[in-house]
Amino acid sequence: MSTPSYVHGASSTPLIGLTIGRYFDEACERHAEREAIVVRHQNVRLSYAAFKQKVDALACGLMRLGLERGDRIGIWSQNNLEWALTQFATAKAGLVMVNINPAYRLAELEYALNKVGCRALVLSPAFKGSDYLGMIGELAPELGHCEPGLLRSHRLPGLEMVIRMGAERTPGMLDFDELLRTPTREESDALALLSERLQFDDPVNIQFTSGTTGHPKGATLSHHNILNNGFFVGEAIRLVAGDRVCIPVPLYHCFGMVMGNLGCLTHGATMVYPGEAFDPLAVLEAVSEEHCTALYGVPTMFIAALDHPRFAEFDMSPLRTGIMAGSPCPIEVMKRVIERMNMAEVTIAYGMTETSPVSFQSATDDPIDRRVSTVGRVQPHCEVKIVDTEGCIVPRGTPGEL
DSSP states (O other): OOOBSEEEOOOSSOOOOSOHHHHHHHHHHHTTTSEEEEEGGGTEEEEHHHHHHHHHHHHHHHHHTTOOTTOEEEEEOOSSHHHHHHHHHHHHTTOEEEEEOTTOOHHHHHHHHHHHTEEEEEEOSOBTTBOHHHHHHHHOGGGGGSOTTOOOOSSSTTOOEEEEOSSSOOTTOEETGGGGSOOOHHHHHHHHHHHHHOOTTSEEEEEEEOOSSSSOEEEEEEHHHHHHHHHHHHHHTTOOTTOEEEOOSOTTSHIIIIIIIIHHHTTTOEEEEOOSSOOHHHHHHHHHHTTOSEEEEOHHHHHHHHTOTTGGGSOOTTOOEEEEESSOOOHHHHHHHHHHSOOTEEEEEEEOGGGSSEEEEOOTTSOHHHHHHSOOEEOTTOEEEOBOTTSOBOBTTSOOBO
16 A cells, blocks of 8 residues: 655654743843844844843834734835844734835735735835835825824725834834833833733734735744744754854745744844845855854855855855755755855755745755755654645655645
8 A cells, every 4th residue: 555645743842832022031031141133234233131122122112102912014124133123022012023025016015015904014215226215105195294103095094104214204104213212111011911911823924925826925924833933943953052143035034034033042043144135245254254153045145155256265164054945956056065165064944934934854964965855854743745636645756736
């Protein structure tokens, strides 16, 4: 009798049964003096204790605006400190953070904000060739004459608050930095009380993922989904407290915010952002100067770094591990990453946004040919089957849909 294409990631390591906020607080206490985050292009370095102060201040600031548990708040920005603060502050405030692709144009932005009913939007002024302030002003010209936080827009009927990053002020918009002011005792107490009420199965994040047809789908993920995925991905690459992870992948994607940020949080590691977007030279500088022990990227990012004319100038010896995902990796590239970047324990990961994202990952000691020809083993606590067009599990070796 044939063996069915079904696998279950049985594990003796239990799932984390906490909200992101509760886990964040405990991790920041455990690793208070360790560096939590380095944002090189903003010249920012924060310990876990200092990072927690800013996250708590922002969470209280968002609650001060009247945002309530379950409200949707979008973030439209490149990689920066504000992105990371928003990720953890929204989780602590019981909000659902909605990731907006930095490359979105007007129609896509309008669709995303209205599809999930964003009540607030945090945005960068601009990125690359996109004028975010101008674009949101085109969709909601009412910003030009409304009180900050009291937007009533014809095209964006659910959006009430636009919160802009940066030192300048824009009519109709709230200032991100103003939300970071020191909270009152009453505000801190309200945040602590809310923490006791939140559940780990509550939704915490919506990510838009494009299908082959139609509009992008909004995948809703819970605290439980992404906190555990970040933890087990970190376990797979043997992250430990004190590791330093170079994260050049976009934060709006699961690769950055889950595998990167939450992988670091759950292991007491340091999040290192080399730049606001991928740049091979910035990655090489960050790895060398920050003594990074892990590096994330898609295969083309590794190729760009390896092929950079100044590659030989940089010290890759601190690197040990990392993740390559997003597309298959040619064996020649894998060999170069291991030999020239010192990443003997680099792993391959596969997943989908809807699955938080990683569902398969290779081990750090798998043979090279297995790492490049497969997507590894099923992640702990995941169930996977391959089915035919009628939804029936197929025998192993038979093509089907995952």
